[in-house]
Amino acid sequence: xxxxxxSDLLAALHQGVLEQPLWHRFLEMLRPICHASQASLLVxxxxxxxxQLFAGGGLPQRVLDFVAEEFGGNSLPxxxxxxxxxxxxxxxxxxGNPPERTFLDTTVHLRxxxxxxxxxxxxxxxxxxxxxxPAAATSLLSRLVPxxxxxxxxxxxxxxxRVRSSISSEMMGRLNFGWLTIDARCHILDQSPNADEIFRxxxxxxxxxxxxxxxxxxxxxxxxxxxxxxxxxxxxxxxxAFRVSLxxxxxxxxxxxxxxxxxxxxSAAAIVYLSGDRWSRDDRCAQLxxxxxxxxxxxxxxxxxxxxxxxxxxxxxxxxxxxxxxNYSKKIYSKTGASGQAELVRIIFTSxxxxx
Numbered sequence: 267x268x269x270x271x272x273s274d275l276l277a278a279l280h281q282g283v284l285e286q287p288l289w290h291r292f293l294e295m296l297r298p299i300c301h302a303s304q305a306s307l308l309v310x311x312x313x314x315x316x317x318q319l320f321a322g323g324g325l326p327q328r329v330l331d332f333v334a335e336e337f338g339g340n341s342l343p344x345x346x347x348x349x350x351x352x353x354x355x356x357x358x359x360x361x362g363n364p365p366e367r368t369f370l371d372t373t374v375h376l377r378x379x380x381x382x383x384x385x386x387x388x389x390x391x392x393x394x395x396x397x398x399x400p401a402a403a404t405s406l407l408s409r410l411v412p413x414x415x416x417x418x419x420x421x422x423x424x425x426x427x428r429v430r431s432s433i434s435s436e437m438m439g440r441l442n443f444g445w446l447t448i449d450a451r452c453h454i455l456d457q458s459p460n461a462d463e464i465f466r467x468x469x470x471x472x473x474x475x476x477x478x479x480x481x482x483x484x485x486x487x488x489x490x491x492x493x494x495x496x497x498x499x500x501x502x503x504x505x506x507a508f509r510v511s512l513x514x515x516x517x518x519x520x521x522x523x524x525x526x527x528x529x530x531x532x533s534a535a536a537i538v539y540l541s542g543d544r545w546s547r548d549d550r551c552a553q554l555x556x557x558x559x560x561x562x563x564x565x566x567x568x569x570x571x572x573x574x575x576x577x578x579x580x581x582x583x584x585x586x587x588x589x590x591x592x593n594y595s596k597k598i599y600s601k602t603g604a605s606g607q608a609e610l611v612r613i614i615f616t617s618x619x620x621x622x
Contacts, residue, residue: 283421293321300403302393312386350411352379381415389418447534450498452479464540470511497522498535516542558602567594572614
């Protein structure tokens with residue numbers, strides 16, 4: 267049966283993956299329970315350096331060499347540490363090495379155990395004292411092994427998800443894409459890390475009073491609020507797209523939240539996808555001049571065409587004749603290597619401009 271103190275210790279072990287530094291409270295609790303002067307947890311990922319977490323000071327380097335030296339390579343005892351087995355320092359030294367035997371006679375007392383996860387991350391939990399450690403300490407370490415293995419797996423999983431999330435966030439940022447969830451009253455509940463950056467690029471949508479998603483356009487504000495209320499009530503309605511800004515262009519897409527796991531808040535009614543450009547039209551035209559050697563007049567036409575306008579529509583928008591637009595377009599195609607309008611769009615939006 268687990269005692270109250272041990273139950274608190276296990277809780278600290280499992281909660282330690284969320285602390286900074288990791289497992290601080292667990293190690294601080296473990297040290298007095300085991301009558302140890304030091305408690306250490308050394309974590310070594312398969313492709314990175316080891317990190318030592320400790321209470322009462324870290325393990326001396328010489329002790330660390332015995333505990334976490336690369337294992338499995340030869341016949342030294344410490345190279346053959348079985349996962350999950352408790353070891354004393356006397357079991358890790360090389361009996362044929364006089365300096366190591368001397369070190370054993372003059373050093374502190376140690377208990378250590380190695381656990382590993384399926385991906386090859388290893389952790390060594392160790393307690394150290396200048397006097398003999400009680401048998402109860404060894405027994406406690408043995409009982410902690412399955413829980414430490416679970417905690418290590420949790421840490422590896424959380425770290426993997428953190429890396430994936432970081433990559434996804436960076437990708438969304440480069441694609442100028444973000445998201446946020448809102449409740450029935452358009453209050454923002456959760457959002458991607460780059461959503462505030464998209465807000466800053468335009469004054470046409472923002473986080474308003476009481477964290478309400480607010481639009482400068484009364485019509486868009488009204489329509490999004492109506493959609494959120496409809497989705498929250500569970501009434502059928504199709505997702506809708508809105509054009510918030512043309513320069514820089516910003517579009518949103520509002521859809522119902524069918525999977526509440528999208529947000530930690532169960533009151534989420536809608537998810538709003540944000541997509542927009544970081545730069546104004548003038549900025550983009552200047553970048554096209556730099557990238558393809560276009561004249562400013564050609565760059566303006568190229569950018570308008572890239573937005574899906576026909577030659578005739580682009581001519582009207584830019585205030586030039588259709589014939590002038592056709593002449594410009596021939597020069598644009600020549601300089602960019604495009605064979606036509608469709609390929610010009612592809613070239614522009616797969617160039618470096620798509621990531622800045």
